[in-house]
Amino acid sequence: MPDNANNSPITTHVQPTGNAKHTGHSQVAKPAEMNPANSNTLSSEQASVEKQKVFIIGLPRTGTTSVSVALLEQGLKVAHMAFTKQAFMLADAISDVPCFSDYRQLDDLFPQAKFVYLERDMAKWVPSMQMLLGKMLPHLEAKSGRFHPIMKRSFRHTFAIDKVADPVDEAHLIDCYQRHQNEVLAYFHGREDFITLDISHAGSLSRLLQFLGLTTDCPTLGQVTDRAFSDSQIKSAPTQISQEGTSQEKAAVQSLPVNTSEHGLDFPKLNAGTHVAAWHEYKHPNKVNSNSAGPQSRKFFDYTL
Numbered sequence: 001m002p003d004n005a006n007n008s009p010i011t012t013h014v015q016p017t018g019n020a021k022h023t024g025h026s027q028v029a030k031p032a033e034m035n036p037a038n039s040n041t042l043s044s045e046q047a048s049v050e051k052q053k054v055f056i057i058g059l060p061r062t063g064t065t066s067v068s069v070a071l072l073e074q075g076l077k078v079a080h081m082a083f084t085k086q087a088f089m090l091a092d093a094i095s096d097v098p099c100f101s102d103y104r105q106l107d108d109l110f111p112q113a114k115f116v117y118l119e120r121d122m123a124k125w126v127p128s129m130q131m132l133l134g135k136m137l138p139h140l141e142a143k144s145g146r147f148h149p150i151m152k153r154s155f156r157h158t159f160a161i162d163k164v165a166d167p168v169d170e171a172h173l174i175d176c177y178q179r180h181q182n183e184v185l186a187y188f189h190g191r192e193d194f195i196t197l198d199i200s201h202a203g204s205l206s207r208l209l210q211f212l213g214l215t216t217d218c219p220t221l222g223q224v225t226d227r228a229f230s231d232s233q234i235k236s237a238p239t240q241i242s243q244e245g246t247s248q249e250k251a252a253v254q255s256l257p258v259n260t261s262e263h264g265l266d267f268p269k270l271n272a273g274t275h276v277a278a279w280h281e282y283k284h285p286n287k288v289n290s291n292s293a294g295p296q297s298r299k300f301f302d303y304t305l
Contacts, residue, residue, distance in 0.1 A: 053088075053110045054212060056095030057103045058118025059158070059180060061128040063199035064095040065279050066267045067118065070205055072284045074214050079288035080279045083150045085301060086294025100180070101154040104187060105303045114212060115194045117184050122174060129177075130168045133159065137167060148291075150300060157305055205265035 054076070056067050068080045071093045079091035081098075088094060099106065103115060133155075139147040140155050142162065159176050161167040188194035195211045197204055209215065291298055 053091075053106075053113040054093035054116065055099045055103060055106055055110075055113055056093065056116045056118065057099045057184060058095075058116070058120075058197075059100050059125075059129070059177060060096060061125055061132055062118035062120040063267065064118065065282075066199055067116065067197075067208065068093065068095050068279060069282055069284075070208070070267060072282075072286045074209065075286065077286045077288050079290055081151070081290045082288070083148050083290050083300060084292055084294065084298045085296060086292040086298075087288055087290055088301070089294065090292055091288040097148075097151045097154040101157045101305065102303075103184065105301070105305070109301060109303075113193065115188060116208065116211070117181075117188075117194070117196045119181065119196055119198050120200070121198075122177065125177065126170055126173050129173055130170070133161075133168050133173075137161065153305070199267040202266060205267045209265070 054071070056064050058064055065080065068078045072078050076092040077090060078093045078095070079087045080094075081096045082088050082091060082094045083097075106113065107115070136147070136155070139145045140152050140161060142152065142156075145152060156162055158180060159167055159173070164172050166172065185196075195208070197208055199205075
């Protein structure tokens with residue numbers, strides 16, 4: 001998971017409404033200030049809701065970091081998790097929390113957006129998710145957990161961690177993955193602003209760039225890096241993923257070039273194995289702070305799941 005996972009609470013509604021509609025869109029309370037035509041609370045430097053956004057709505061451990069880094073290298077401003085209105089307004093692309101749980105609401109708020117669903121082989125995703133969720137569980141607890149409220153809500157909504165005895169049980173995680181996948185595919189069925197992607201497939205990066213209308217001729221696409229964690233760093237991962245800019249012992253940097261196959265560009269492999277903080281370690285001027293403050297300080301969108 002990326003930076004700024006544990007920050008001060010913000011105002012948001014988190015309870016399910018219980019009146020979900022089967023119309024392709026969820027009910028969303030759109031704040032007046034999110035309509036630039038009706039409000040001057042957004043500065044001229046901020047993006048309009050009409051500007052195209054890219055939402056990466058695959059579950060954690062499906063390649064959200066690799067996609068985010070690739071889009072950074074394309075010149076997009078990227079937030080790997082976004083907890084405030086301002087972070088959503090500043091970023092061109094947003095992944096992870098809360099996108100994988102809130103895609104319906106974001107679809108209403110950003111009608112020009114494109115959505116990228118990431119899938120992964122279940123035999124690889126389950127143990128990877130078990131590793132990640134096992135580290136995160138103590139910090140996702142409703143009252144005592146130190147992760148951000150939006151992160152808690154997103155994980156609790158998607159993985160029902162407060163409703164099962166063992167949230168990392170294999171059968172439970174498989175059910176969560178399949179339910180999420182089925183809901184996403186049903187919601188976006190037949191739409192041209194949606195794509196499914198497995199980043200392990202040859203040419204998958206080229207497919208994404210073509211979908212977004214971006215060039216594949218980018219000299220820095222192959223200059224991404226990964227950091228190999230020591231055992232002690234792995235154990236301290238919750239701290240690393242919850243604080244942006246935390247001083248940590250620097251690990252060796254290994255260059256991971258983007259491969260070019262006969263099918264096109266392939267994604268670099270980031271956050272592999274037990275590595276859960278590659279986004280935090282990756283430095284780039286286009287990264288958007290997940291807790292960016294704006295005209296309404298650090299408030300989130302006013303909607304319910």
